[in-house]
Amino acid sequence: MKKKIVTAEQAVECIGDGAVIMVGGFASIGTPEELIDALVKKGSKDLTIISCDAGRAGLGVGKLLRNGQVKKLIASHVGLNTEVAYRTPDQPEIYHVEYVLVPQGTLAECIRAAGCGLGGILTPVGLGTAVAEGKETVRVKGKEYLLEEPFSADFALIRGAIADHAGNVIYNMTARNFNTVMATAAEHVILCAEEIVEIGAIDPNHVMTPALFIDSIVGGVKPCRI
């Protein structure tokens, strides 16, 4: 069950204007920079990006923001991207983005809900805050929970350390973060990995994302240096 190894340019060819795209990574670690570079080159516009953060200024999702390709960013924390954290109305290229800020655990869990076929999550996080505005609450055993709806996407751009030709993925250290769960919640999942190995070279006990979630693979990406 080999999967097609493609170039980054080939991999993002299918991503059109208006697409909803999940981008893995946390504080630029585990972010698929090569795929983002290809997406910048392709220039798809009006994108909705779902990501833990906004990358850093000019790194990760920050590249797409700078290039004016993002219509809406759903993220948990944008503070490491100084261009975004201190955004003001006189920075139109940054400010014209709609930002939806979501508690990080809720973001992870709502992506998971989409990936595993649940109708949403019932979380105590966000109750009594701006996060809860306009949302339904549900009582279970006398306790109140916020009903948060699933997040799904057309595409997920993720990054692994090692992948086999079937698409089984191993991540390294804190680069795992949102990559695993995003692989489950998008129609089409593009993986870039530092190393591509033969099928059978990865111990099946150690697989972190099983092959069935991966649609295309870009190999040979460089270690990420912040």
Added chain:
Amino acid sequence: MKKKIVTAEQAVECIGDGAVIMVGGFASIGTPEELIDALVKKGSKDLTIISCDAGRAGLGVGKLLRNGQVKKLIASHVGLNTEVAYRTPDQPEIYHVEYVLVPQGTLAECIRAAGCGLGGILTPVGLGTAVAEGKETVRVKGKEYLLEEPFSADFALIRGAIADHAGNVIYNMTARNFNTVMATAAEHVILCAEEIVEIGAIDPNHVMTPALFIDSIVGGVKPCRI
């Protein structure tokens, strides 16, 4: 951060009558037989057991059933235990147990919900069946879901292949099953493992249950032969 390595007898000493206990394993694979043996020896009564299945006749949870220690069994499938699958009113020692049958994915997910602080799950599974009787449904984006409540426990008895002295656990092949999630959802988690290694001997990338979930460790258990 070493944890106390104890004997199976010492480990179950704290389990009193009426306890709610999760027992790992699927079809007797990954079942902590040595801990169950110790619990049979201790003789705690009126137990509520949450388990994927009923073990086999005289194996796994089947030992506790035979010994009349179980008041209630919450499980997904009891067919491999012939004493239970064909239970009839003329087998009082088996029949006096209250059986609650739960779809296997719902069982796993409701245990997870308890372990990760969610108020319940919204699943399409079980709608229109006996499973849905008496339960609330919630509509999200026009689709109906069954609200299933979390399953938590006083104790979890689980089984790993390798553990370090901190309590980090590696499982082997299909023995992982319910062990990982049960470790997150009980007040007190007792792990038995085939091999105990020094702290640092397990690659932190490969840990399947992080040490913080494990309360006590029983080493040197034998590979399970059905």
Added chain:
Amino acid sequence: MQDIKAIIASRVAKEFRDGDTVNLGIGVPTMAADFIPEGVDIMLQSENGLLGLGPASACGEEQFDLVNAGGAYVTATPGAAFFDSVMSFGIIRGGHVDVTVLGAMEVDETGNLANWCIPDKFVPGMGGAMDLVVGAKKVIIAMQHTNKGKHKLLKKCTLPLTAVGVVHMIITEMGVLEITEEGFFLTEINPDYTIEQIRAATGAEIKVSSSLKDMTV
């Protein structure tokens, strides 16, 4: 009897497309793995935590921690992955299984399925069946057409349901039926049987496809 099972399993295998992720129930469905056509490469998912389920273990070569969902010793194929029950049912309920093949006690013309319980007689539990039939993209029931002459394909299920309106296709030794808005729709027939025999063996009306084909086994 073995022939009947082989006919069903062989026809089931023709539903698999290259690259599919497939979950096979115990019994006849599992046999379908032996009939997968040349050039079709599928990954078998086993709900106890394995993608890349291989054939049964050779005697004496069992690996103690590797079983299928029926609790029998099996092997894993190259490229396999193990995971826990939470991930396994996330895969299933999340729509990542392309085809699930299960047996049934009853199926009715609206696609309702009953296969987990005969009240007061045999109550093994639903296991993963409810999750599988709700989650999988395509649900195929593979079974003998009747239970020793007693109808299993019905107008309305009488046993406790596994799920409502989930069945897409039924493959029996007599033929292939699809569930449509108009009920059972016979698309293939085993030339060893007549349409009348199939109608007699079915507890509900059957529409016959105008392009009815011989069942390919």
Added chain:
Amino acid sequence: MQDIKAIIASRVAKEFRDGDTVNLGIGVPTMAADFIPEGVDIMLQSENGLLGLGPASACGEEQFDLVNAGGAYVTATPGAAFFDSVMSFGIIRGGHVDVTVLGAMEVDETGNLANWCIPDKFVPGMGGAMDLVVGAKKVIIAMQHTNKGKHKLLKKCTLPLTAVGVVHMIITEMGVLEITEEGFFLTEINPDYTIEQIRAATGAEIKVSSSLKDMTV
């Protein structure tokens, strides 16, 4: 200034019990790791997917895939475990973190916390803060008592809330306050300050413990 931060961090570290799982926010909270008492062995959790967070990386020895939640290169301790964000926040929201220590913009006498946003000025987002303060067994706010003289301990928060009624304890350079049903309760005082100075620096009433102690740093 460094002294004030060290005073706070040092006092925070005395709240840790042997065996605790602790999550430390960026800034002063992170400094608490440098003051952990002899004989107290804790595991630091980092919400980007690590249990067993170690000290910052030595220059030139950074591992490119290993950072803390502030995005800085760090090390992992022996016995560490890596996991994904779903598991990380399962640990947090599930009540498996014994203590979380965070900074704040405002805390009020009912335990409400505001630390994620100043509308129209600085909106970095809540990151993991909302999950941490709702999920952790004990929530400690470690911060300077005022923002250059402006009250941060208030009768009622004015900024958008991070969570309602979650703060247990506030540790500042002036002392230690607990949130009780009667509001702020001063249990320890830094002998460099008077109770009147603390009252003046606080935007709500303070009850003083009858067994008020000197702050141990």
